[in-house]
Amino acid sequence: MDTPAIPLPRDPRERAILDQLSMIRDQLLLLKQDRTNYIRTQDVMPLFDRTMDQVKELNIVRAETGNKGENRLDKVLESCFQLLSLFYLTIGRNNEAPATYALTSTIKRLLDHLVEADLYSAKDLGSIKSTLEGLTHSIQHGSKEQVPEKKPPPYVITLLFNRVELCQATLAKLQKRLERVPESLLSTHQKLVSILRAVALANTKSKFSTSEVKKLRQQIVEIGDRYNGGKFTAEDGTVVPGSEEVRELYQRCLKWSDLVLERKGVVADQWRPIYDVLVGIRNDLEKLSLTQAWSLRETDLYDFQRQLDKIDESRQNGNWLDDRARPADLWTQRTLLYLIRRSYGYIYSFMLASEPVSEALLPIYNQLQTLKRCLVEVKKSGGVSSVRELYPYSMKLNSLDNMKVDGKFVVNGDIPEGQGSVSELLAECFDLNYDLRVAAEEANEAGSPEADGEVDGETKAEEKAE
Structure with a gap:
């Protein structure tokens, strides 16, 4: 949507649909920005119905042409779905199927990052698992809805089911990997993950504290000392199946804390603009977390999501390139990724905390x-x-x-x-x-x-x- 690299549709009928969806998206954006009035159900539903009409037309066109390639039309349609989903949360229709779209987008981002970072605990997966189960229930309920005006079209139900199943497949892979960690070391594994994140947080504070990171590093060392100097073997020195997972995490924690102490939060000039944007997003979301119940309109999350998506998708082979096509160094890459993941985490928590009550109430x-x-x-x-x-x-x-x-x-x-x-x-x-x-x-x-x-x-x- 934001870049010419995404081509326009070739089929003239798809171009006509693109024009209609672009107008709908612009109307949704204008409605989102209006702070003088509460968003009402009667403001949202006509735009939802118009979007569904265009999706129906698109399905007919693509069934005839067999076109499955992604173009700018798909990006604009995705924006419409994302906005409509957030509007459903804003007007209090949280438990209806269309409201699940935005949350599945954020969950997919979080899961993809967990796969990439290879850093997560059982607690992380437990929350996402229960959320996906709730979304499945909402979609199933929507498919059986008896009230015609509340029942989404079948292709929307199919789309939402597919999105949830995609997330569940990724979650299953993550759970399988975590199963390799022995039960006796699960709490230790979770503690190391927690400390590593605390180091990453200290690394992105406006004023770097060497003493804070050193204390966290000492906690890591103490954990290793309790397990045969970081070998994580049994008391008799025998190797516990799966202990290598915890040993690798322990070594990773030590190396990361050393790297953080070495850099002391200093960002290279070429990465300063993107770093400042991400820190700003993280800080804004953190402030919202303190006043969420009173100040957050769920549609506000759209702007944060779009900024994060754009930065996240600008990577090549997992890393960012500067103006001279040089990849970011390890510290910069990990620091930027931490900020992105942290922000997605805030957005996820805001959506979960959204009450099934209209903005007006x-x-x-x-x-x-x-x-x-x-x-x-x-x-x-x-x-x-x-x-x-x-x-x-x-x-x-x-x-x-x-x-x-x-x-x-x-x-x-x-x-x-x-x-x-x-x-x-x-x-x-x-x-x-x-x-x-x-x-x-x-x-x-x-x-x-x-x-x-x-x-x-x-x-x-x-x-x-x-």
Whole structure:
């Protein structure tokens, strides 16, 4: 899409479809950039339907011509699918099949990088495995959807199934390799992976800390010392099957920490521009991770993905070339790849954390999430000594409940997606608040008669307020 190296379609009918998809993509981008209004289901679905019409037409054309080669049309179509998938997350339709497209793109990137880096732990694979199982369930549910307007076309279901299966095949290969690590050394293997990543993080901080990296290196040495000086054999010196995997990782950790200490975070001038871009993306995503629930619109992830994809795909034989066609040195290559993988990891976590609630309802949902956390903490700490302490929570819950019109939360005349999730959370908060009030009343009733009278008065006042 961004480079002339990707040819235009030769078939005039494909060119016409390209023109239509380009207009749809531009409209999606404009909708994404509009911060003055909430994104609504009725804004997204017509664009989804128009995209599906073009895909249907494309399938007919290619069935006739037999063309399977990729051209610019495929790139623009991929952008449309990616954007629409993120829009589905934004409007709260997370559990529907089209929403899985963007997540499968990120998972594939992560898996490909794990294969390339040959550096991962059982924990990494466990998360991806459970996510893929959830995506499979969503796609299967979509294929059996009874509501016509919610049922995706068969070719979309097939596309999504194929993407998930591709990810699962790569995951299976990674799991098979990890099986070679003996169970007795799995925790050690995971610890070494964790330390190596900590060294990579220290390597990309704005101010390099030699002492921090030296401490991490010392942890690596200490692990080796516990296993016969890094040989990872049994106590009697015999070789444990699979221990060579851990031994290689141990040696790799030592060499990487030495290389990091040698370079001290100094980036060569020819690689500084790409390094600064990647550090900027990583830092922006890191900041978003602190305020995600309140500030992230899922469609924002598209721009980050596109920048990362472009940089990642600019490599040749796994490495970057400078203006004079010279490959990056080992430290630069690994540092840039770490930044890319770290950023993809953030995007993956954001998509997983996305709530099945429309952007318009998120402010209410987030307030309820905060209220629930507060009430749970109050309950954990022993409850309240007086019903009066629950007044702020009761008033807030009632003010949110009073926003409903005929049992629905209405925003600007619309009934946004995610009503069930918000109502369920509101009910949980009311239940927690009620349990705390009952416990406080019972505790006071067991006390002095004066206390009983005080509680009765407070309870009546609260009931009147409600």
